Amino acid sequence: MLKVKNVGKTYANDFKALSDINLEVPDGEFLAVMGPSGSGKSTLINILGLLDNDYTGDYFLKNENYKNKDDATLSGVRGDKIGFVFQNFKLLSSYTVYENIEIPLIYSKSKTITDRKSVIDEVIEQVGLQGKENNLPSELSGGQQQRVAIARAIVNNPNLIIADEPTGALDSKTSLEIMNIFKHLNETFNTTIIMVTHDQEVADFAMRTVHIRDGRLYENEKSVVSD
Amino acid sequence: MENLTIALRSIMKNKNRNLLTMLGIIIGIASVISILAVGDGFTQSITKELGKDNASNKVSLSYVTNSTDLNSIDGFTQGDAALMSDVDGVQSVKLSSYDNTKSVKLSYRGNSSKTYLGPIKKSSDGPKNVKKSILNDKNSYDVIISQSVKKDLFKKSSAIGKPIQIGEDMFIVRGVSDGGDEYSANVLVSKGTYKRIFSANSNKDQAKLTIENGKNKKKVSKAVLKKIKANGEYRREGKYHIDDPTKSMKSFQKVLNSVTYFVALVAGISLLIAGIGVMNVMYITVSERRNEIGIRRAFGATGNNIRNQFLTESIVLCVIGGIIGIILGYLAVLIINAFLPFKAVITIYSILISLLVSSAVGLLFGFIPSNKAAKSSLVGLLKEE
Numbered sequence: 001m002l003k004v005k006n007v008g009k010t011y012a013n014d015f016k017a018l019s020d021i022n023l024e025v026p027d028g029e030f031l032a033v034m035g036p037s038g039s040g041k042s043t044l045i046n047i048l049g050l051l052d053n054d055y056t057g058d059y060f061l062k063n064e065n066y067k068n069k070d071d072a073t074l075s076g077v078r079g080d081k082i083g084f085v086f087q088n089f090k091l092l093s094s095y096t097v098y099e100n101i102e103i104p105l106i107y108s109k110s111k112t113i114t115d116r117k118s119v120i121d122e123v124i125e126q127v128g129l130q131g132k133e134n135n136l137p138s139e140l141s142g143g144q145q146q147r148v149a150i151a152r153a154i155v156n157n158p159n160l161i162i163a164d165e166p167t168g169a170l171d172s173k174t175s176l177e178i179m180n181i182f183k184h185l186n187e188t189f190n191t192t193i194i195m196v197t198h199d200q201e202v203a204d205f206a207m208r209t210v211h212i213r214d215g216r217l218y219e220n221e222k223s224v225v226s227d
Numbered sequence: 228m229e230n231l232t233i234a235l236r237s238i239m240k241n242k243n244r245n246l247l248t249m250l251g252i253i254i255g256i257a258s259v260i261s262i263l264a265v266g267d268g269f270t271q272s273i274t275k276e277l278g279k280d281n282a283s284n285k286v287s288l289s290y291v292t293n294s295t296d297l298n299s300i301d302g303f304t305q306g307d308a309a310l311m312s313d314v315d316g317v318q319s320v321k322l323s324s325y326d327n328t329k330s331v332k333l334s335y336r337g338n339s340s341k342t343y344l345g346p347i348k349k350s351s352d353g354p355k356n357v358k359k360s361i362l363n364d365k366n367s368y369d370v371i372i373s374q375s376v377k378k379d380l381f382k383k384s385s386a387i388g389k390p391i392q393i394g395e396d397m398f399i400v401r402g403v404s405d406g407g408d409e410y411s412a413n414v415l416v417s418k419g420t421y422k423r424i425f426s427a428n429s430n431k432d433q434a435k436l437t438i439e440n441g442k443n444k445k446k447v448s449k450a451v452l453k454k455i456k457a458n459g460e461y462r463r464e465g466k467y468h469i470d471d472p473t474k475s476m477k478s479f480q481k482v483l484n485s486v487t488y489f490v491a492l493v494a495g496i497s498l499l500i501a502g503i504g505v506m507n508v509m510y511i512t513v514s515e516r517r518n519e520i521g522i523r524r525a526f527g528a529t530g531n532n533i534r535n536q537f538l539t540e541s542i543v544l545c546v547i548g549g550i551i552g553i554i555l556g557y558l559a560v561l562i563i564n565a566f567l568p569f570k571a572v573i574t575i576y577s578i579l580i581s582l583l584v585s586s587a588v589g590l591l592f593g594f595i596p597s598n599k600a601a602k603s604s605l606v607g608l609l610k611e612e
């Protein structure tokens with residue numbers, strides 16, 4: 001269970017990007033976050049993913065408050081319990097598919113060198129990229145690159161996947177393939193997924209959708225705000 | 228260990244840029260090594276030269292005349308020598324002449340010339356077509372004269388085989404050597420001949436004392452000096468003093484020190500340039516790689532992991548560059564040695580210094596940008612493309 005209480009975020013230029021956010025995400029939920037551009041979706045999801053530690057309010061993960069924890073603790077949680085998928089993939093361009101997927105394992109305390117290969121082979125198979133291990137990202141299509149990113153996000157068996165517009169750079173057919181992978185992960189491994197999207201078709205894969213407007217969160221809002 | 232692997236892999240991922248960085252370090256270190264080698268070689272050759280006169284149980288005393296006459300006969304006498312060897316602690320006394328030349332007057336058929344005469348030191352002295360026997364025979368009356376003396380006495384006619392008068396004796400000219408100047412010996416005779424005819428009545432202005440083992444060298448030589456000052460035969464015509472080998476050493480040391488400082492300055496500047504190169508590349512590297520840092524941080528790397536990775540990268544670069552630089556410097560020294568009158572030497576300490584400095588440069592200039600990168604906001608890093 002992930003829970004944030006009274007979370008607010010004010011940027012250095014005094015811009016109030018989020019105010020009074022209260023949100024509970026039970027284990028195994030697939031949650032979509034929607035809202036107009038500039039409404040604060042990324043700002044919120046960065047806080048939920050412990051990428052941003054500079055906010056007001058409280059953050060609970062399994063009843064532990066992670067507000068004001070030190071860098072080592074937060075990095076440890078990010079590395080072992082959370083996986084990230086970004087709109088523009090964020091792969092290291094000079095590293096092969098295999099090496100990109102390996103990165104979270106390098107910083108994880110729980111994996112030894114010997115079982116790295118089998119773990120990586122397994123996730124490569126899960127995202128259907130067998131045979132591409134030694135390719136560079138530039139040698140892959142956008143959809144394939146996003147699969148590499150997903151493989152990297154799940155290689156440490158995270159409880160939570162944070163995805164900021166994972167299909168934003170993909171065509172609709174490829175988007176659906178990617179969403180099916182997410183759905184599969186959510187159903188088979190009970191992985192909690194929090195995903196930002198502009199695309200209703202993509203949001204339909206989620207169990208629940210929350211909306212953000214002007215830095216405020218609206219639950220179960222059915223009204224269609226033109227993005 | 229993991230750090231080193233990450234760093235090495237990361238270095239391999241950016242071969243070109245890292246080769247450029249290393250090139251700066253390699254050139255810096257290679258020039259430092261060769262500059263230090265030349266400096267050290269120079270110092271060593273000089274100290275070796277000085278060390279020869281610096282045997283532990285030997286002291287030498289000098290006599291400096293007040294007279295301006297080149298042929299004044301004052302100096303140490305056999306009586307003085309006996310006096311000095313009586314002093315407690317003196318094992319033996321040997322008299323000699325400070326400089327191995329003698330002022331002589333030469334003449335040939337009314338032409339005459341006044342110049343210095345000395346013994347042939349090595350068989351390599353003098354013209355090549357002169358027979359070896361001349362140089363070694365102590366009973367010979369053969370001389371080699373310099374071009375300038377030949378001009379004075381013989382003008383344009385040949386000198387070889389002609390008799391010339393030197394002092395009371397007649398000599399035969401056997402060879403003419405090139406050059407010659409006002410101050411060095413322009414007339415050479417064999418060592419034996421020099422000793423037999425010229426050295427006998429040349430003034431002894433140096434007394435070499437051998438001190439008995441276990442005696443205080445300083446004390447004994449002071450006692451000797453006191454005695455000779457009071458009783459020396461020519462004490463009124465000149466002054467006695469103890470030659471301090473460390474004194475000439477000291478003044479040389481001064482010269483050497485300034486050479487060393489200069490060398491250190493040049494070396495330091497080269498290293499500084501290399502260091503600025505490393506810092507520059509590390510800054511570029513870090514700013515180019517902010518996105519990579521963001522990604523690594525998102526997937527579990529702590530700020531410390533990032534700092535260590537970049538530090539390790541720059542140290543590895545500097546150490547590898549340093550080692551290649553040392554090898555290159557070694558090769559450069561081999562080449563330099565073909566052109567130097569002394570031997571440039573690479574000392575362990577110059578290798579240690581340059582390795583130490585290159586890794587310190589890597590550490591220092593790697594730390595600043597990597598520390599900055601480690602402290603950057605994660606969201607900010609990820610936003611950059």
Ligand SMILES: Nc1ncnc2c1ncn2[C@@H]1O[C@H](COP(=O)(O)OP(=O)(O)OP(=O)(O)O)[C@@H](O)[C@H]1O
Nearest residue numbers: 011012013015017036037038039040041042043044
């Ligand atoms: N570093 C920053 N400094 C100041 N203001 C910022 C900063 N980052 C974001 N903002 C502002 O905060 C607001 C929310 O930004 P955020 O990136 O969360 O929007 P978003 O909902 O993700 O938009 P989009 O759909 O375009 O990605 C925007 O108005 C933006 O201008």
Ligand SMILES: [Mg+2]
Nearest residue numbers: 041042043164
């Ligand atoms: Mg956004």
